[in-house]
Amino acid sequence: DILGMNQSISYGETLVSSDLIFELGLFTRGNSSMSYLGIWYKFSPETVVWVANRNNPLAERSGVLTFSTVGNLVLLNQSNGVVWSSKSSRVLQNPVVQLLDSGNLVIWDKFSSSSNEAYSWQSFDYPSDTLLAGMKLGLNLKTGFEWRLTAWKSMDDPSPGDYVNLLNYNQGLFQYEIVQVDGHSKKIRTGQWNGVRFVGIPPIPIPDQAIVPIFMFNETEISFMFEVQKSQLLLKITLNYSGVLQVFVTDRSRSAMSKLMHEFPSDSCNLYDRCGANAICSLGLCECVKGFMPRSPDEWKVLEFSSGCMRTIPTNCSKGEGFMEIKRVKLPDLLDVTLNKNMSLKKCKDECLKNCSCMAYANSDIRDGGSGCLMWLGDLIDMRVFEKQNYGQTLYIRLSASELEITKEDIDLPLFNLAAIVSATNNFSDDNMIGAGGFGSVYKGNLQTGHQVAVKRLSRSSRQGLEEFKNEVLLITRLQHRNLVGLLGCCIEGEERILLYEYMENKSLNYFIFDQEQSLLLTWQRRFDIIVGIARGLLYLHHDSKLQVIHRDLKTSNILLDGNLNPKISDFGLARIFGADQKEARTKRVIGTYGYMAPEYAFDGKFSLKSDIYSFGVLLLEIISGKRNRGFSHPSHHHNLLGHSWLLWCEGRALEIMDECLHNSFDRTQVERCIRVGLLCVQKFPEDRPAVSFAIDMILNGGLVLPEPKEPGYFSERNSEYRDGASAKGDPYTQNAVTLTLPEGR
Structure with missing residues (x-):
């Protein structure tokens, strides 16, 4: 593991650490003839953790690593030209270089102590794309030298790439950012250090608390590093060529294979400023924070969120203003903030209320119950919410009196x-x-x-x-x-x-209908009973209750099934009450689920009883076919399930949409009648659709003469929401289909 003054390493020769963990030598990648001096795992030569001459590779598979006359470690080419040098801090008379089991390559004087203080140079001071245990990321406040990660150019090209991971230091607050070299635009940020962790990164799932993070802040440096408590574990954090931080763990007692434990960004919510100002990202979706609305509703309708959100009602330091608490949130970026490390959270709230520019506040340190006051004085940028406990931090956002909650x-x-x-x-x-x-x-x-x-x-x-x-x-x-x-x-x-x-022990209808095995439990008679039950629930909402209620979000995931598979309509969060003489209403904030929304509602924001009838028709055809309307695909045309059913109806082949598992147990007349009612309910124009009372009569009364259905909505032109995915059985069911909010109808 040691190379002395008169020794050298040529291409094909290596230096190995004492416990056979790391190996130093010259290597090439892919089909390239360029050679680099690097360090890799002895048991996995493809896993390179450090590269010396990234900016100046050897042009051929040659080169010699040796010492210069002044004790610098140098890499020479065939012409004895210096390709790379350690440029040690002092002249050494008897230098030796040693590869430690930590992966650190160190130079020290043979006749002095080999302790850390005696190293004249070490590779840990010059990270490449990988952080190992004991290696620092941060800033030397005395010299201005920065320890940073720089990605490779590509998978097989170790030269400096497009991304760097660097420290952002502002008013005693620290966070790391991955920045594109060209233009210095942020790709992701970790969120600030809150005394325990970086607030925007979930805990890495390492067993038995084997990894200890260490954050250093003193007069000489600001740095982050980690230690590994178990000798058999090797952990490395790599910034890959596409700008993604990856955490790999190797348990040498079990296998020589490295396991990917975490990636950052792990989802689209980690991308910097994904939702624009004053918006929050959750489960990949963007939403304005309460008290705000989209700055550009037209852009939000096409899922372009960069314009962000603005206040619905301006705050003006008036009486009654308060704060909404958001837990498990990645705190906003540190763009316009003030920090008081000695202030309590209660005092912080009072100070924020006094300052008319204060948008939000939070603790700066969460240790020992929380301390410090961090206040944001401008737009809130780059927020996300985590679903799991103990992730993120609590943020308090200012609201006007009229926006505070129900009591x-x-x-x-x-x-x-x-x-x-x-x-x-x-x-x-x-x-x-x-x-x-x-x-x-x-x-x-x-x-x-x-x-x-x-x-x-x-x-x-x-x-x-x-x-x-x-x-x-x-x-x-x-x-x-x-x-x-x-x-x-x-x-x-x-x-x-x-x-x-x-509690509904059988979950929701989509758990059965769209699952290849569970759908076998739904015979035609059970499906027919479910259809009738949904219709009766809808009849109650539209006509029989004291209120006339429009549900506005009927879908399979909102139909729950009890122990006897009886259907129950759920989720009335979007429902609206109509007056006795009211026929229609209009909203600028279109809310619902693609695949179930009536055309007049999706495009113009108009909703009525007939909007629910349209959704009921979609449900009917999905229950009969076992296929989703959204995502349906067919090799001979581009239509959704409604269009496909309409084509088969016009050709006299309507029964072909029926779920294959029903072919041995169905009532032909009932199925055909239900298909026809489904098509009548999804007709393009609301005035053509039947009332729910007539729909029930048509379903139950076999002797009733039924009208001919007209063309369904969305038939002539297929919209983008029907382009993703297929309708095959076996797709994973979704407990809750995503309900989208479109801020303004056209």
Whole structure:
């Protein structure tokens, strides 16, 4: 593991650390003849962790590593020209170079101590694209020297690439950023160090707390490094050529193979400023923070979010203003902030309220219950929310008085205390989670009374979710029907907003319909009963209840099934009440699910009872066919499921859309009648669609003469929302299909 003054290494020769972990030598990659001096795992030569001459490769498979007369380690080409030099800090009379088992290549004087202080040069001071245990990333405050990672140009080209990972230091706050070399544009950022972790990076899943992060901040340096507590574990963090940080772990006691444990960015929400100013990213979707609306609604309609969001109601330091708490959030970028490390969170809130420019505040350090005051004085940039506990941090965003939330006094519903719900859900355990969406997460809960409940916990990053919470609490308590899910109670405690429903052990309809094995349990008779049950629930909403209610989000994932597979319509967060004489309404904020939205609603924001009828028609055809409308594909045409069904109907072949698993047990007349009713419900123009009462009559009355359906909506021109995916059975079911918000109708 040691090379002395009069020794050298040529191409094909190597230096190996004492425990046979790392190896130093000359290497080439791919088909290139260029040679580099590098260090790699002895057991995996392809895993290069350090490269010396990245800017000046040898032009051929040759070269010699030796010492110069002044004790520098030098790499010579065939002409004895110096290609690379260590440029040691002092002249050494008897230099030796040693490759340590840490992967650090060090130079020291043979007749002095080999301790760290005696190294005249070490490779750990000059990282390439990889961070090893004991290697630093950061800034030397005395010399200005920066320890940074620089990506390779490509997988087989170690020369400096397009991305660097560097430290951003601002007012005593630190975060690391991956920046494109050209233009210095940020790709991702870690979020600031909060005393425990970088707030924007989830904990890396290393077993037994084997990795210890170390953050150093003193008069001489700001740096981050990590230590590995178990000798058999090797960990490296690599910035790859595409700008992605990758964490690899090798357990030498089990295998010589490296396992990828984490990538950053791990999803689109990690991309810098993905949603624009004052917006938050969750599960890949962008949404304005409560109290804000899209700055450019037309751009948001086509999923272009860079313009961000602006306040719906300007704040002006008026009486009654307050803050909304968002937990598990990656705090905004440090662009216009103030920091007071000695201020409590309560004092921080008071100071933020006094400052009319203050948009949000948070603790700067989360240790020992939290301390320090961090205030944002401008737009909030690059936020995301994490679904899991103990990720991210809590942020408090300023709201006008009119935007603050519903209180317990507004609710005529049993109230549950938070402790009981925490106990029932095993502290909102991932094992209890049965669904998730933009609103938050749904958990299975077991109350102390022995009753099972479904617990819908609102995500406080979701403005739409807060509005839906209010809507559902104030509406569903006034609706009671065997085919509507029952709301049992709610919880309003601190910033928690939770709804408790009756638990449906058979989950949702899409779990059965779109799954190759589960669909076999739904015979035609069961499917027919489900269709009738949904229709009766819809009839109650439209005609039989004290209120006339439009659901606005009927879809398979919102049809829950009890133990006997009886359907229950759920999720009334988007529902609207109509007056007795009201026929139609219009909104600039179109909310719903692609594949189920009626054309007049999706394009013009118009909704009515007939909008729900359209969604019911889509449900009917999906139940009969076992295929999704959204994502349906056919080799002979480009139409969705509705268009395909229409074509078969016109050709007298309507039964061909029926799920193949039903061919041995179905009532031909019933199936044909249901297909016809489905097509009548999805007709392009709302005035052509039947009322739900007539739809039920047509489904149940075999002797009734039915009208001929006209062309369905979306038939003439296929929209982009139908271009992704296929309709084959075996696709993973989705517990909660994504509900999209389009801020303004055309």
